[in-house]
Amino acid sequence: MTSRPPAIYVDVDDTLIRTFGTKRIPIPATVALVKALRQKGAMLYCWSRGGAAYAREVADQLGIAACFEPFSRNRSFFSTTRGSETGAPWNSIRRSARR
Numbered sequence: 001m002t003s004r005p006p007a008i009y010v011d012v013d014d015t016l017i018r019t020f021g022t023k024r025i026p027i028p029a030t031v032a033l034v035k036a037l038r039q040k041g042a043m044l045y046c047w048s049r050g051g052a053a054y055a056r057e058v059a060d061q062l063g064i065a066a067c068f069e070p071f072s073r074n075r076s077f078f079s080t081t082r083g084s085e086t087g088a089p090w091n092s093i094r095r096s097a098r099r
Contacts, residue, residue, distance in 0.1 A: 005041040010034060010068075012048035012058045024058065031062050038067040046071050 010016065016034075018025045038044055044067050048055040052071040059065040 005043050006037075007043045007045065008037060009045045009047060012046065012050065012055050016046075016062060016064075017058055024061070026062055031064060034064050034067050038064075044068045 010030075013019060016027060016030055018027060034044060046055045046059050046068040048058070055071040056065060059068055059071070
């Protein structure tokens with residue numbers, strides 16, 4: 001039986017970037033993790049309360065927009081932030097990216 005790739009939902013603020021005033025500061029470890037997970041075949045979804053356009057803009061600025069499927073502002077569409085469909089903790093996802 002073929003297993004489906006994991007679906008992972010990534011929030012923008014305080015996951016991909018930190019914001020101080022008008023300055024956006026990337027979180028390099030998370031950006032690298034997004035790239036590694038995508039390379040391993042994970043389905044990645046990016047969202048933000050700031051809206052889908054904001055989520056896409058940040059991902060574009062970080063050079064990782066192509067790693068994501070849709071962009072959304074509707075948090076209820078996703079089951080959890082910093083986790084997967086099944087609610088796996090962020091550390092578990094990091095471990096799976098290293099395999």
